[in-house]
Amino acid sequence: MFAYRKPLLMTAAAFAMLSQVAAAEEQFFPIVSYRVGPYGANGQSFYGGFVDYLNYVNLKDGGINGVKLAWEECETEYNNAKGVECYERLKAKAKVSTGPLHVMSTGISYALIDKTAEDKLPLAMMGYGRTDAVDGSVFPYAFPLVTTYQMQASAIIKFIKDKEKGNLDGKKIVFLYHDSAYGKEPIVALQEEAKLNKFALTLIPVAHPGNEQSAQWLQIRQENPDYVVFWGWGVMNQTAIKAAQKVGFARDKMIGSWWAGSEEDTVPAGDAAKGYMAATWNVAGSDVPLIADIKKVVYGAGKGNLQDQAKLGTILYNRGVSAAVLSVEALRGAQEKYGKGKPVNGEQVRWAMENLNITDARLKEIGATDLLPPIKTSCADHEGSGMVKIQQWDGAKWVPVSGWIEGNKGLIHPLFKASAQQYAKEKGITPKDCAKES
């Protein structure tokens, strides 16, 4: 009879531990992530960085003003339906207290935009997702933070323009893109830029997954453009870089988006990738003070999230850290306004995300200089920055080759506004008045 008792007690203890996780004085983070599936490698780096920083805040400062960070992860495999299921599963806990939700998938973020607004949970889409959510009057709970595809495209054009001594008249630029929502979003912005700067723009789509591009590169050879702006994804990136080498197109005339500029893209392309450029909003490398400190504090304590420590300091790992830094800063802001030392809920975090002001000085304080550009958000501008750096692959690592470049806000933001207005009309949403927001 005693034989039964022990497992029973253990079960009871396990339940007790489970319920402790959701204790009131913890700040909960719903993490809808992916570490397996077609893009699992990317997710491992990104969410590794994200979780490592949360751990770092717990270990180093004992949480935010004494409120420990807790989190629960749910695997989506980059599948929209699974993403929705995960969101619904974590929602009950997130309603009590929540950090911003990062799903790192445009498809899942689209599926969650309406739901998060209804449930009053903030959705962060750093560098992906619905870009016209920049207009916070229509999308109060969605934040395409740091920068968007359109602003990035505009910044890339600005970079090219600077290289060409301020004149793009008569130049030829090819836009080679993944034929999906992701690849098509910047087209409008590029067309506007082409009109403004009088360069010829040629659009060349690549069908998913893009592991065969000889036809496209043949066309590029015939066109002989001055630059190729490249919006690739997954396996398409290395294929394009190799194909460029094959047709003899100079890689240093090829500029990729931030999802086409990580070690996962250049290393498999080998020698062909040398000189290839890509946009990014965070630098790579483990010599960034914060990354070095994470290595010391978190991995030193044996609590690191990465199974493969070689990923530490890669572009995507650092991007995950930058996402976590932003989230934690938003929580600090929320506590600042709604009571220090208390967990904050979705509405409060939403306010904080709309009133973020992360200056250079603050970034330096955290040790995150160059992990993020300075960010200042408002109701009318959920993006907050719109700046990117251009980096170049030197054959072994990514090296920044420019300072922060801001896209043409005056040209791009009205496009967002118009698109958001159309969305509001289709959905019957009355936009709130940003002038009345404090």
Place this chain on the structure above:
Amino acid sequence: MLYREAGQFKSSYAADQQLFPIRQDRIGIILLLAVAFLVIPLVAGEYWFSAILIPFLIFALAALGLNILTGYAGQLSLGSAAFMAVGAYAAYNFQLRVEGIPILFSFIGAGLTAAGVGILFGLPSLWIKGFYLAVATLAAQFFIVWCLTKFPWFSNHSSSGVISAQKVVILGHVFASPREKYLLVLSIVAVLALAAKNMARSSTGRAWMAVRDMDVAAEVIGIRLLPTKLLAFAVSSFYCGVAGALYAFCYLGSVEPDGFSLDMSFRILFMIIIGGMGSILGSFLGAAFILLLPIFLDIALPWLAGLFGLPFSNATVSHIQILVFGALIMFFLIVEPHGLARLWQIGKEKLRLWPFPH
């Protein structure tokens, strides 16, 4: 004892021809519907509605559509997800472009549009069969997704190609909460499932089955192949189209063409293979198995791991889940190649003799 038909006499043709000739089945189905309509809305939480019940019903409807085509009429198709995409985009465009159209009309319109496209892609079925037909329907899968991506008109010139479903309003009432959406989806699925059950035993359904079993023989006894096969394609696509519209309007809220990938078509095909070909019940059982088992494993595995103190990371759980899922599919296919519906049928036969088997 529980399931005996002894003593149930049928004295009229109507009684003999009714949808559920056995009294226990009638009571069972009424109970099931009563639970689904009355009890579940009262007890289930939001997570159950939006993450489990609504997708289950929608995929069951899509599987039902494919089952009509593949299970009853014997035409293998790999284009179900594409027909769902047609339905989703058609419903969106009806709502957008036709002023004041009731949403249910949009859904029906979505089904009819999908049916039209289905007929178009069903035409080759007269000349090609089996796996070759599957390849032809594969063309539908790629063509439709390409078409929806290529022409911005379909997504109302949205720069990303993603459409966002409009509000669901019926007679001035907005179906916003998951519970209301569940009831709407349930009503539509229940009506369509009963219609399918009825169709399967009508002359149409019998003609489909004749074509499935041997098309030459069917032709000899006077069944015209072309209309029969095309009708199967049309009805099947209609079901998939409505499922697609519900998928966009009542489940995800916004969809992109790439979401309706070949992967989804395969999942629907697996549902009917696991659930049972040529069975209405099988479509539901298959959808439940394919959709709910991974979720169940996802929740149960970490809990089990915690119980035994095993250090499972999230990724490990996902890997194990895929492993277990695959193993279970194989187990079921070996034990009962005719699907879960057949298991249910065997169970019923056993119950008929219980407790005195001979």
